[in-house]
Amino acid sequence: MATKPVIDEQDDPIVAEVRAIRQQLLEKYGGVEGYLRHIRELDAERLQSEREEAERREAAELGKSA
Secondary structure (H helix, E strand, C coil): CCCCCCCCCCCCHHHHHHHHHHHHHHHHCCCHHHHHHHHHHHHHHHHHHHHHHHHHHHHHHHHHHC
């Protein structure tokens, strides 16, 4: 089975930047578990915002029909 070539940061500045940003995020949130907890919190906030927006639209539509 063939293996994928390893991409060297020196050869690709985008890879170097992505790796540096990933490291910064892991340090900021205390590791993988902390980062995943943060992502879940953001997702919960987004879902709540979408629900509230849907409720506002529904209320506006009901107001138009009345």
